[in-house]
Amino acid sequence: MPADLTLETDARAVLDEPGAPVVVFDHVELAFDDKVVLRDVSFTLLKGHTKIILGASGSGKSTSLKIITGLLKADAGVVWVNGQRVDQLNEQEMMAVRADLGLIFQEGALFDSLTVRENVGYKLYEESDMPLDEIDRRVEEVLGFVGLAEHIDKMPSALSGGQRRRVAIARAMAFKPRILLYDEATTGLDPITALTVDAEIIKLRDFEGVSSIVVTHQLRDAFYVATHMAVRGERGEVQIVRATPEKEREAEFLMLKDGVIVFEGDAEALRRCTDPYIRSFLS
Amino acid sequence: MPSFVESWSKNAALEVQEYIRLTLAAVRGAFSRPLYRHDIIEQLDAVGIGSLTVVLLTGIFTGMAITAQSGLTLDQFGARAVVGRLVGASMIKELGPVLTALMLTGRVGSGIAAELGSMMVTDQINALRALGTDPIRKLVVPRMLAGFIMTPVLTVISDFVGISGGWLVARFQLQVNSGLYWSSVRDGLYMQDVYGMGLVKPFVFGFIIVTVACHVGMRTSGGTAGVGRSTTVAVVAGSVLVIAADFFVNQILVALLY
Numbered sequence: 001m002p003a004d005l006t007l008e009t010d011a012r013a014v015l016d017e018p019g020a021p022v023v024v025f026d027h028v029e030l031a032f033d034d035k036v037v038l039r040d041v042s043f044t045l046l047k048g049h050t051k052i053i054l055g056a057s058g059s060g061k062s063t064s065l066k067i068i069t070g071l072l073k074a075d076a077g078v079v080w081v082n083g084q085r086v087d088q089l090n091e092q093e094m095m096a097v098r099a100d101l102g103l104i105f106q107e108g109a110l111f112d113s114l115t116v117r118e119n120v121g122y123k124l125y126e127e128s129d130m131p132l133d134e135i136d137r138r139v140e141e142v143l144g145f146v147g148l149a150e151h152i153d154k155m156p157s158a159l160s161g162g163q164r165r166r167v168a169i170a171r172a173m174a175f176k177p178r179i180l181l182y183d184e185a186t187t188g189l190d191p192i193t194a195l196t197v198d199a200e201i202i203k204l205r206d207f208e209g210v211s212s213i214v215v216t217h218q219l220r221d222a223f224y225v226a227t228h229m230a231v232r233g234e235r236g237e238v239q240i241v242r243a244t245p246e247k248e249r250e251a252e253f254l255m256l257k258d259g260v261i262v263f264e265g266d267a268e269a270l271r272r273c274t275d276p277y278i279r280s281f282l283s
Numbered sequence: 284m285p286s287f288v289e290s291w292s293k294n295a296a297l298e299v300q301e302y303i304r305l306t307l308a309a310v311r312g313a314f315s316r317p318l319y320r321h322d323i324i325e326q327l328d329a330v331g332i333g334s335l336t337v338v339l340l341t342g343i344f345t346g347m348a349i350t351a352q353s354g355l356t357l358d359q360f361g362a363r364a365v366v367g368r369l370v371g372a373s374m375i376k377e378l379g380p381v382l383t384a385l386m387l388t389g390r391v392g393s394g395i396a397a398e399l400g401s402m403m404v405t406d407q408i409n410a411l412r413a414l415g416t417d418p419i420r421k422l423v424v425p426r427m428l429a430g431f432i433m434t435p436v437l438t439v440i441s442d443f444v445g446i447s448g449g450w451l452v453a454r455f456q457l458q459v460n461s462g463l464y465w466s467s468v469r470d471g472l473y474m475q476d477v478y479g480m481g482l483v484k485p486f487v488f489g490f491i492i493v494t495v496a497c498h499v500g501m502r503t504s505g506g507t508a509g510v511g512r513s514t515t516v517a518v519v520a521g522s523v524l525v526i527a528a529d530f531f532v533n534q535i536l537v538a539l540l541y
């Protein structure tokens with residue numbers, strides 16, 4: 001019993017260190033009826049790092065994020081999140097893992113019967129004991145962070161696509177999860193709005209130490225997130241600057257095709273890659 | 284052909300199994316924490332107050348129609364004076380519960396299926412789960428409680444306005460004395476199956492309407508077209524099940540009471 005206890009505390013301590021594996025996919029397989037979506041997928045997300053998943057639509061990107069969150073169960077393989085085997089947890093046990101996971105759904109999935117405030121504060125209002133005025137303050141803070149403070153009392157239907165996407169990010173970050181999963185957070189946005197969303201992703205990673213998985217098929221955004229970092233200027237203002245080479249290596253690309261990973265490596269390796277499929281994807 | 288029958292019965296069995304699973308989970312959820320009180324009150328209001336107008340209108344016109352017709356039939360036996368007895372009993376035992384339930388299937392069942400269905404296809408149900416909420420407790424339990432509590436309340440209201448509508452026709456068209464009408468309604472109510480039928484049925488119907496609608500809504504797939512399909516299925520399946528349940532509850536109560 002004491003041995004188990006030290007083992008467990010050791011595991012916790014390891015997971016708190018930088019570079020610890022926070023999400024691990026080990027030979028994951030999934031099929032819907034006879035349609036194989038993930039054939040054999042393995043990867044590891046390290047703490048504070050960024051994994052950028054590329055792939056044509058239908059290649060299983062959203063499905064992978066849903067497996068991490070436990071919304072779907074893999075047919076085979078092992079999935080670890082924060083040291084827990086999520087492939088073996090039931091819905092009840094999964095709730096504890098989800099407390100540290102923020103998922104930004106592909107279409108936002110905002111609750112359309114609730115206001116922006118209620119959406120962003122949903123988890124805190126409904127599923128926590130936090131005092132109301134503290135929740136209000138937190139909601140205002142994160143909405144300020146994504147630049148939507150003045151829209152707090154609107155309904156989601158009254159917002160533009162880009163604003164809805166940023167509300168979805170605010171909702172996922174409001175309860176301070178340490179892992180954020182972005183499902184095509186910039187798809188369908190104009191380039192300027194897309195850059196502001198990319199900047200949010202970078203700021204959360206570099207200031208809050210969030211580990212991120214960024215699903216996209218927009219290379220511009222993928223490279224922007226991989227090759228930039230957020231720093232504070234002399235007067236404390238936020239600046240997005242070119243990443244240092246070490247920082248750049250903390251972002252890793254991963255390309256899915258026909259249920260397997262056909263490329264894995266950093267931005268530099270992706271640029272130099274000569275595989276015809278990947279080249280056609282890049283151009 | 285056999286493979287068609289086989290796949291059909293397999294699907295039907297799966298559907299029933301999923302329905303039972305959802306219903307059991309919802310009943311369990313109604314008796315344990317966390318309860319989303321705010322949502323329960325909201326649903327009680329939406330189902331109860333929201334359906335009042337339809338139920339009042341259906342009730343009063345039904346009561347007036349059966350009174351006018353019964354008057355004609357009873358005249359053949361010179362028994363016009365006991366029209367109240369017939370109206371009271373048929374309103375409470377049969378027409379009040381069934382017509383209220385059918386109206387609620389159209390109004391509440393379709394609404395639930397459309398709302399949960401569109402939450403399903405836009406990933407809002409998954410978003411609830413990702414944010415740590417059990418959708419059954421948050422969405423199904425409040426609707427189930429609202430249907431179970433409000434259907435009987437609305438049925439009693441419908442019975443009452445139906446019998447009152449009957450009085451209007453009895454008094455002014457059939458020229459039956461008011462006192463006679465009401466005392467004959469009262470005589471009708473002393474029959475022992477009236478309360479059994481009149482009060483058991485609406486609980487059963489209310490439960491069926493909302494649980495079927497929630498089940499259909501939660502199994503929606505295939506985008507907005509899927510939401511349309513679910514809405515239709517909820518209304519059609521709900522109505523047929525209400526009428527079938529009406530027959531079976533009748534049989535069971537008759538067997539138990541006599």
Ligand SMILES: Nc1ncnc2c1ncn2[C@@H]1O[C@H](COP(=O)(O)OP(=O)(O)O)[C@@H](O)[C@H]1O
Pocket residue numbers: 032037055056057058059060061062063064
């Ligand atoms: N619930 C589901 N039932 C059946 N097929 C599904 C379901 N969800 C996704 N799929 C299929 O799985 C494949 C991968 O989907 P998805 O992960 O959403 O792709 P994407 O990479 O575009 O995000 C698609 O072909 C899709 O049709």
Ligand SMILES: [Mg+2]
Pocket residue numbers: 058061062063106183184
């Ligand atoms: Mg997708």
